Amino acid sequence: xxxxxxxxxxxxxxxxxxxxxxxxxxxxxxxxxxxxxxxxxxxxxxxxxxxxxxxxxxxxxxxxxxxxxxxxxxxxxxxxxxxxxxxxxxxxxxxxxxxxxxxxxxxxxxxxxxxxxxxxxxxxxxxxxxxxxxxxxxxxxxxxxxxxxxxxxxxxxxxxxxxxxxxxxxxxxxxxxxxxxxxxxxxxxxxxxxxxxxxxxxxxxxxxxxxxxxxxxxxxxxxxxxxxxxxxxxxxxxxxxxxxxxxxxxxxxxxxxxxxxxxxxxxxxxxxxxxxxxxxxxxxxxxxxxxxxxxxxxxxxxxxxxxxxxxxxxxxxxxxxxxxxxxxxxxx
Amino acid sequence: xxxxxxxxxxxxxxxxxxxxxxxxxxxxxxxxxxxxxxxxxxxxxxxxxxxxxxxxxxxxxxxxxxxxxxxxxxxxxxxxxxxxxxxxxxxxxxxxxxxxxxxxxxxxxxxxxxxxxxxxxxxxxxxxxxxxxxxxxxxxxxxxxxxxxxxxxxxxxxxxxxxxxxxxxxxxxxxxxxxxxxxxxxxxxxxxxxxxxxxxxxxxxxxxxxxxxxxxxxxxxxxxxxxxxxxxxxxxxxxxxxxxxxxxxxxxxxxxxxxxxxxxxxxxxxxxxxxxxxxxxxxxxxxxxxxxxxxxxxxxxxxxxxxxxxxxxxxxxxxxxxxxxxxxxxxxxxxxxxxxxx
Numbered sequence: 001x002x003x004x005x006x007x008x009x010x011x012x013x014x015x016x017x018x019x020x021x022x023x024x025x026x027x028x029x030x031x032x033x034x035x036x037x038x039x040x041x042x043x044x045x046x047x048x049x050x051x052x053x054x055x056x057x058x059x060x061x062x063x064x065x066x067x068x069x070x071x072x073x074x075x076x077x078x079x080x081x082x083x084x085x086x087x088x089x090x091x092x093x094x095x096x097x098x099x100x101x102x103x104x105x106x107x108x109x110x111x112x113x114x115x116x117x118x119x120x121x122x123x124x125x126x127x128x129x130x131x132x133x134x135x136x137x138x139x140x141x142x143x144x145x146x147x148x149x150x151x152x153x154x155x156x157x158x159x160x161x162x163x164x165x166x167x168x169x170x171x172x173x174x175x176x177x178x179x180x181x182x183x184x185x186x187x188x189x190x191x192x193x194x195x196x197x198x199x200x201x202x203x204x205x206x207x208x209x210x211x212x213x214x215x216x217x218x219x220x221x222x223x224x225x226x227x228x229x230x231x232x233x234x235x236x237x238x239x240x241x242x243x244x245x246x247x248x249x250x251x252x253x254x255x256x257x258x259x260x261x262x263x264x265x266x267x268x269x270x271x272x273x274x275x276x277x278x279x280x281x282x283x284x285x286x287x288x289x290x291x292x293x294x295x296x297x298x299x300x301x302x303x304x305x306x307x308x309x310x311x312x313x314x315x316x317x318x319x320x321x322x323x324x325x326x327x328x329x330x331x332x
Numbered sequence: 333x334x335x336x337x338x339x340x341x342x343x344x345x346x347x348x349x350x351x352x353x354x355x356x357x358x359x360x361x362x363x364x365x366x367x368x369x370x371x372x373x374x375x376x377x378x379x380x381x382x383x384x385x386x387x388x389x390x391x392x393x394x395x396x397x398x399x400x401x402x403x404x405x406x407x408x409x410x411x412x413x414x415x416x417x418x419x420x421x422x423x424x425x426x427x428x429x430x431x432x433x434x435x436x437x438x439x440x441x442x443x444x445x446x447x448x449x450x451x452x453x454x455x456x457x458x459x460x461x462x463x464x465x466x467x468x469x470x471x472x473x474x475x476x477x478x479x480x481x482x483x484x485x486x487x488x489x490x491x492x493x494x495x496x497x498x499x500x501x502x503x504x505x506x507x508x509x510x511x512x513x514x515x516x517x518x519x520x521x522x523x524x525x526x527x528x529x530x531x532x533x534x535x536x537x538x539x540x541x542x543x544x545x546x547x548x549x550x551x552x553x554x555x556x557x558x559x560x561x562x563x564x565x566x567x568x569x570x571x572x573x574x575x576x577x578x579x580x581x582x583x584x585x586x587x588x589x590x591x592x593x594x595x596x597x598x599x600x601x602x603x604x605x606x607x608x609x610x611x612x613x614x615x616x617x618x619x620x621x622x623x624x625x626x627x628x629x630x631x632x633x634x635x636x637x638x639x640x641x642x643x644x645x646x647x648x649x650x651x652x653x654x655x656x657x658x659x660x661x662x663x664x665x666x667x668x669x670x671x672x673x674x
Contacts, residue, residue: 107436107437107438108437114440116440116441117440122436122437122441124429129429132398132401132425133397135398136401136403136409137401143358143383144405163394166391166394167398169389169391170388328438330434
């Protein structure tokens with residue numbers, strides 16, 4: 001999509017207030033993750049950390065249109081999805097630091113974020129393992145007579161997992177109100193997609209099932225917004241799906257923090273400028289006269305301040321007592 | 333005339349009762365709307381509709397995951413894995429998702445799921461349809477594991493499993509499915525609490541802890557021992573996780589001898605865990621090494637005579653009890669020669 005053109009592929013299009021909200025969310029994710037990278041290097045956040053820098057537009061444009069009772073399942077690259085769905089940043093940061101005030105009391109960590117109060121039903125560290133859970137959630141909402149819609153995020157690497165095809169088959173057979181959102185960054189961990197499959201596009205993989213699907217540029221938050229909004233409206237209206245939205249994204253960082261990335265060349269700054277969803281939407285918003293440069297700069301400043309406060313919040317929180325952790329193995 | 337029932341009828345009646353009593357209960361699995369190969373779900377689709385009794389494709393991993401996701405969203409799914417041998421295909425969902433969701437979410441999520449499956453040899457079905465794999469799931473914190481030994485218990489334990497807020501693996505034994513036994517009075521039995529062992533026979537000479545089908549074999553062995561003047565205490569744990577160790581340990585402290593018996597391969601079986609916990613709890617009281625009864629370390633063969641030889645039965649329990657009894661009540665001093673050699 002050419003710069004400056006409004007996203008008009010469907011009934012939903014991006015407007016001034018939406019753009020401002022999306023930019024604010026993207027800056028919150030970007031600043032959070034940049035800080036997480038630094039904290040990981042200084043051993044203040046723990047574990048295997050997978051950053052989503054470069055695909056904030058997908059998280060913001062998808063989660064920004066959901067109701068709080070619409071369930072989201074995510075994968076191992078989940079910080080952005082959690083924040084965009086509405087998880088409080090300070091508690092997400094505390095979780096990554098392994099503290100008792102973390103979202104999951106420090107028992108889950110980066111790959112296992114859950115915020116039940118906003119139906120952020122969970123990230124998972126096993127690639128593809130979240131897909132059938134999301135189908136079960138959609139089945140439950142139908143059974144409960146609810147009009148909520150379920151969204152599951154996954155990467156292109158998950159498409160080669162058996163769970164993907166099993167779940168796509170079930171979701172299409174049962175016409176579940178489920179939207180598959182694939183963030184196709186072209187790499188399954190260290191390996192390019194071309195080395196894992198002959199099927200170029202994820203949309204092509206599900207083609208025989210016949211449900212609606214499309215591929216959009218994930219760096220174009222407006223395109224994601226309108227394509228997803230169309231699917232969301234339809235899934236909500238008649239409680240049927242599924243849909244697949246494939247978002248082509250650029251993974252700015254390695255597979256995980258510490259990944260030496262010997263398998264790919266560095267991207268030139270000019271190329272990154274084209275792939276950076278924040279730069280793209282910021283430029284569009286200014287060009288359209290929705291926002292001025294100062295407002296855009298303010299959004300970044302506010303995000304950095306929120307991150308700083310979140311880090312302080314995490315640092316103040318102790319780890320959970322071991323006996324409390326042991327009590328949480330069973331619900332009863 | 334006394335009413336009779338079978339294990340599979342008890343399961344069927346309890347499933348129907350649970351579905352009548354709670355709209356959140358759904359049943360899903362391969363062929364469940366057709367009743368399944370053992371008729372455990374017969375009639376459910378007719379009474380409750382295919383919206384609540386869902387036939388699924390042969391996709392054990394996704395079907396288990398769907399049940400977990402539905403449980404996390406507030407339903408009470410009962411998923412059937414037709415043979416425990418196929419649980420391998422669902423283990424990622426069971427082990428990495430269901431078992432850990434409550435813990436990893438800091439207590440926010442719970443997974444009130446029952447995974448019904450059946451195992452055991454004797455079906456002349458070969459090595460991929462005859463296994464007893466319950467020990468695998470007992471190794472995973474977050475899962476509960478139930479193994480009923482008779483129809484009367486099966487319904488009450490299933491009632492409790494369905495009401496439980498945690499994921500429960502409910503392991504039935506195909507050899508028990510069609511045995512006739514007296515029926516309970518109530519249409520739906522009272523719940524039997526998980527984690528309560530049951531003494532099946534009282535005796536003071538040797539403790540036999542038996543799982544599932546081996547409870548009946550142990551009682552047969554105990555009758556034979558009784559004709560020889562030996563009284564066995566036979567205990568059925570009924571649930572492996574949580575394990576009701578106290579009454580078993582009390583029994584062993586009283587008898588000083590223990591046999592643990594299951595149909596699974598002996599090596600790495602749940603009997604090894606039982607033996608380890610019993611020696612920790614009652615080491616000073618033991619007069620003999622704890623004897624284990626289980627299948628040999630090999631896959632089951634198709635040939636009926638080979639399968640029958642492979643399958644642990646009352647003779648094996650009897651022999652193990654006899655081996656435990658060979659040790660004297662009071663350890664005899666081992667004679668040591670003057671030169672220090674035994």
